[in-house]
Every structure is written in C-alpha cells, then in structure tokens.
Amino acid sequence: MGNKITVNPITRLEGHGKIDIFLNENGDVEDAYLQVTELRGFERFCIGRPAEEMPRIVPNICGVCPTPHNMASTKALDSIYGVTPTPAAKLVRTLQYNANFIEDHYIHFFFLAAPDFVVGPEANPVERNILGVINKVGLDIGKRVIDIRRRTRDIIKLIASKPSHPEGGLPGGVPRGIKQEERKTIIETADLCVEFAQFALQLFKDVVLKNKDYLDLILSDVYNLKTYYMALVDENKKVNFYEGKLRVIDPNGKEVSFFHPNDYTEYIGEWVEPWTYVRLTYLRKIGWKGLIEGDDTSLYRVGPLARFNVSEGMATPLAQKEYEQMVSTLGKPAHHTLAYHWARLIEALQAAEDLQRISIDPLLTSTDIRNMNFQFTGKGIGCVEACRGTLIHHYETDNEGLITKVNMIVATQQNAAPIGLSVKKAAQRFIKGGEVREGLLNMAEMAFRAYDPCLGCATHTIHGKMPLVIDVHDHTGNVIKTVSRGA
Amino acid sequence: MQTNIMDNRTLIIGLGNTILSDDGAGILVAREIKKRRNGLKSIDIVEASLGGIGLIDLMADYNTVIIVDSIKTENGNPGTFYKLNINDLGDTAYPCSSHLLDLRTTIELGKKMGYNMPESIDIYAIEIRENTTFSESLSPEVEKAIPELAKKIVEELILI
Numbered sequence: 140m141g142n143k144i145t146v147n148p149i150t151r152l153e154g155h156g157k158i159d160i161f162l163n164e165n166g167d168v169e170d171a172y173l174q175v176t177e178l179r180g181f182e183r184f185c186i187g188r189p190a191e192e193m194p195r196i197v198p199n200i201c202g203v204c205p206t207p208h209n210m211a212s213t214k215a216l217d218s219i220y221g222v223t224p225t226p227a228a229k230l231v232r233t234l235q236y237n238a239n240f241i242e243d244h245y246i247h248f249f250f251l252a253a254p255d256f257v258v259g260p261e262a263n264p265v266e267r268n269i270l271g272v273i274n275k276v277g278l279d280i281g282k283r284v285i286d287i288r289r290r291t292r293d294i295i296k297l298i299a300s301k302p303s304h305p306e307g308g309l310p311g312g313v314p315r316g317i318k319q320e321e322r323k324t325i326i327e328t329a330d331l332c333v334e335f336a337q338f339a340l341q342l343f344k345d346v347v348l349k350n351k352d353y354l355d356l357i358l359s360d361v362y363n364l365k366t367y368y369m370a371l372v373d374e375n376k377k378v379n380f381y382e383g384k385l386r387v388i389d390p391n392g393k394e395v396s397f398f399h400p401n402d403y404t405e406y407i408g409e410w411v412e413p414w415t416y417v418r419l420t421y422l423r424k425i426g427w428k429g430l431i432e433g434d435d436t437s438l439y440r441v442g443p444l445a446r447f448n449v450s451e452g453m454a455t456p457l458a459q460k461e462y463e464q465m466v467s468t469l470g471k472p473a474h475h476t477l478a479y480h481w482a483r484l485i486e487a488l489q490a491a492e493d494l495q496r497i498s499i500d501p502l503l504t505s506t507d508i509r510n511m512n513f514q515f516t517g518k519g520i521g522c523v524e525a526c527r528g529t530l531i532h533h534y535e536t537d538n539e540g541l542i543t544k545v546n547m548i549v550a551t552q553q554n555a556a557p558i559g560l561s562v563k564k565a566a567q568r569f570i571k572g573g574e575v576r577e578g579l580l581n582m583a584e585m586a587f588r589a590y591d592p593c594l595g596c597a598t599h600t601i602h603g604k605m606p607l608v609i610d611v612h613d614h615t616g617n618v619i620k621t622v623s624r625g626a
Numbered sequence: 627m628q629t630n631i632m633d634n635r636t637l638i639i640g641l642g643n644t645i646l647s648d649d650g651a652g653i654l655v656a657r658e659i660k661k662r663r664n665g666l667k668s669i670d671i672v673e674a675s676l677g678g679i680g681l682i683d684l685m686a687d688y689n690t691v692i693i694v695d696s697i698k699t700e701n702g703n704p705g706t707f708y709k710l711n712i713n714d715l716g717d718t719a720y721p722c723s724s725h726l727l728d729l730r731t732t733i734e735l736g737k738k739m740g741y742n743m744p745e746s747i748d749i750y751a752i753e754i755r756e757n758t759t760f761s762e763s764l765s766p767e768v769e770k771a772i773p774e775l776a777k778k779i780v781e782e783l784i785l786i
Binding site: 281 | 643645679734738740759
C-alpha cells in the first residue's frame, strides 16, 4: 500500500451528503468518508426543559422520521416516571408505529430504491426517479403508493394529531384511544396494506430478482460488506420494531451480545475521527478497530438488513415466508448491502400484518389508556427500531424532572462508517491509476441509498440539487475531480 | 379585483424548523404575514417542516402557492431575500436524501397522480447564516429581514 495519506482537515468545513475519496500514490482508492452535517447543540438546547416536553421537541430534529423520535422519547419518559403503559395504550402506540413503518418504507422503496432497478442504474439520470418508475410500471402503482401513504398517515393523525410532528407522547399511555367507529377504517387500511405489501414484494421479485443483471449486482462483491449487526428482537428473537432486547451478531452470524437497551453504554462506543463531526459507533467490548470490514472489524450495521440478520425470523406468518425465501437466496447472515431493499419490503409486510392483528383486537378500543401510577426515577432510556435502524434516546433529570443530560444514538450515525466503506468499495471499481471512470456516481449512490440514510437539514426542497457530491483527492489531499449531478 | 381575490385560492407555506436557528425563517415569515393579513381574506397560511410528497398534500387544490423558505448559497449575505419561480430551479434531479424530491419533481408527480396542482408557484427564499445548531434564536440579519419580507409579500398579494 502507498504512504499514509494525511486527511485534509478542510473537508470538515464542507456541506452535507458529501463523500471524500482519497487516492494513494498509485492513484488507486485508499479511503472514502461520508461527510454528514451533524446538527449541533441539541443537548444544550434541551437542558433545563421539563422532560415531558421532549416528545414534542424531538420530532423537530428531522423532518423525515418524526414518529420514531417521538416514540423513543415517549419510552424514555416511561422510564423516567417509572411507569408501564396499559396494555391498550401499548396497542395504540404499536398501531401508530406500524403505520409509520409502512408509510416510510414504501416512500423510500418506490421513490428512491425502485428507480435504481425498475428504470435501471444506467438510465438517464433525469428519468431515474419516481416519474420514470411510473412511466415504466404504470400510473396505478404510483396512485396506490400515494393512497397507502394517505391512509397510514390518517392513522398517525388519529392518534398523534400531526404525522409530520407527532404530539402526545405521554408517559404511561397515549393521549387518546381508538373509538369503535374508527375501527372499520383501520381494518380496511390494514387489509389494503397487507395486499399491497405482497404486491410490492412480487414486483421486487419479478423486476429485480428474476433479472440476472440485477441479481448479480446484489450478489456482487462491490456491494458486499462484512460487519457485525445489531437490532431489537422480541422474546422469541423475532423482529420487533417497538420493544425487546438488543442483539448483536458477528460477521459469521454468531450471537456476541444480548442486552437490555438500558445497558447500551456498556456495549456501544462513540468514536470521533478528525475528518467528521459524526460520532462513529463501534462495539465497545471489541474496541475501536478503525474503518475496516471483515472478521476483525468492530463496526456494526443497523436497519432492515441488520434486523434480518440478527433475528431468528419475522414475527408474522406471511412475512416469515418471505424471510425464508430471502434466507434461501442470500444465506444468513447476508452482507449484501443492496439487500437492505428486500428486507425493507418484508418488514413492510410484517408491519401490515401486525396492523391487521391490532385492528381486530378487542382491547384496541379500551378506554384504559393511561397508567398514572408514577414512581419517579429521573433517568430514562427509550429504544425503538426506526425504519432506518436502531434509535436510542437517553435522558436524565434533576429531582424536579428538568433535563440535565441528553444523549441520542441515531441510525445513520451508526451506519455512517459502514456507508463510507460501501462507497469505498464502489469507488475502487471505478477509479484506477487516478482515472475516474463514468458510472462512479451511479454506483456510489446506489450503495448510499440502500441504507436509506437520514441527513440533517433534509427538510428543504427548493434547492433542487443533488445533495450527494463526491470529491476525489490525490495522494497529497488536493481535489483532482468533483463528481456531482445538477448545478 | 374583489372577484379575482375571491376566485383565486392562495396558499402561503412557511417551510423550516424553528428550533434550528435560522432554518425556521420561512415559518417566521409566514407568522408575520398572518399578523398583517387584513384584507387578504382568501389567503391560507400554513407552517410545515417537510418536503417531497408531503408538499403535494398541502398544495393540492390551490390556484396559487407561495413558498417561503431559507436558503444558503455560496457567498450569500444573510438577510438577503430572493424571489424565485419554479422554472428557476434545476432540472428534475434524483434525490439522495431520504424521501425528498426536489420541488419540480414534486409538482410533476402531483399532476401525474391526478392532484389539482397550483397554476402558479412562487418561492421566496431568505439567505441565512446558521442552520446546523439547535437554537430558538436567529442571526440578527435574518431577524431583521423577516418583517421586511413579510411586508413585501403582503404588498405583492394586494396588487394581484
């Protein structure tokens, strides 16, 4: 290998959604780093506020995943106030949470992932978007996605008032229950969601898995990354989005940790590298081993593929069958980054089936929706699986319930180092001897999108530009090529 | 004039995040407009912190939409504001950020889906200084620009 490259500290100043690729003296890829503009000062912002305000503040962190933040925060409050939600309240929360999973996964799949496959990675970029997908597979599918989204958001609205800024989030319960007359619409939505989930999976199989080129792409080494994986599982070690214990498996599938989220600080370390503001996570018991994959790594991934790998199956029957097919095609653990998309669709099916189960549960319409028997503890850790991965909210308060400490471990933070590695592998294919071949941006983007990363500042649309920019640096750190799309 | 106003459903959308320093400038402009809205009977004003297809829900069935948002350009002077038309934005691009579509794609998608999308969309953008630190305070230049932009928008609406 060439000489060690001094990383140019100027890269810290540059904006979000940026990747820096560093070449060695031979002009080949040495490293690649994902730069994420991390939002700063959240802890300071929260200190001194009443803990019960947190569920209403945290959805403002991100315009893309407000519901998971609201839910993790609410669970942290349960812990601070030492209270267990009533069974009916838990059903209502899970109803809301499943609706969010369905909505979010389909928006990602049809708007961001499907264009890679349905339109194709070599297609004209102007066509490789949702409009291109509609032109290929028909307007009806687009309308069905929009309809599912509207129906699932209506469920969230029913419970939390505003899907984009969930309200409520009460320790020990939920702000309102479900009325008997509302059940019918929920049942209809659940049935439609199960039907659509099966359709979406069939589309994925027909368009992607039966296409040799795409299947080869999924299976290719370029998109293979050997890491540890972490996710919540239930008491049967099945996938669960709302609760459970965190399970960690090694790159060969062996369980190495199984712990309650309250103990996360013993298992998850946060590391700072000079080239980024993001605190990269690693498995503390192994120690920081740097940005490497393989058996010697201490990096782990979270999200749909991690949940597939970590669990011993899906919690619902139809999703379980799909899981089994994925296992037989890819093996387990599956290190194929593009398989995040397949896992995502299976999860949408589990969320839909669970929605069905809840919609017909007699307890759903119970009025016993709040447990007010508080035993104040002053410390709370709430953990859920967000669509894009494990999410942990950790709060501590003084005796009056005012916040004294906040820490959050978010999904994209945990995936940040692996994303850099995935992009590096794509880059190694397209950059040789300092020559940057066409196709670099497409392939790097595909790796990037598979993780469904959540970048800060992601609520603006008027710029109309690609947020992903790639700077290629020579061995002295100088930028020799910038690859981007748009302006 | 009165007839035109009554027939023309107009929506003002303030975009941003009010706990993220200057990022919430668009929302604050919308609030300022709300205070000055006498005489603008057929104007609806909403605040939103979303993008992409979430905007379709908001914009459907309006004739005219005005979006107010913050912007950070290279070498921009905080407090400056711009008026943009939808055509000033770049060509449809493939978003990498999760769930986002650029505005033009959003409009095209809404039309394709059969929504009644606005005939006229204008965008007012305020140059900001800071949008990566959580704070409810604004940069002084941005704070000063908010009532000025609100006043300008109200005046233009009255002239319609």
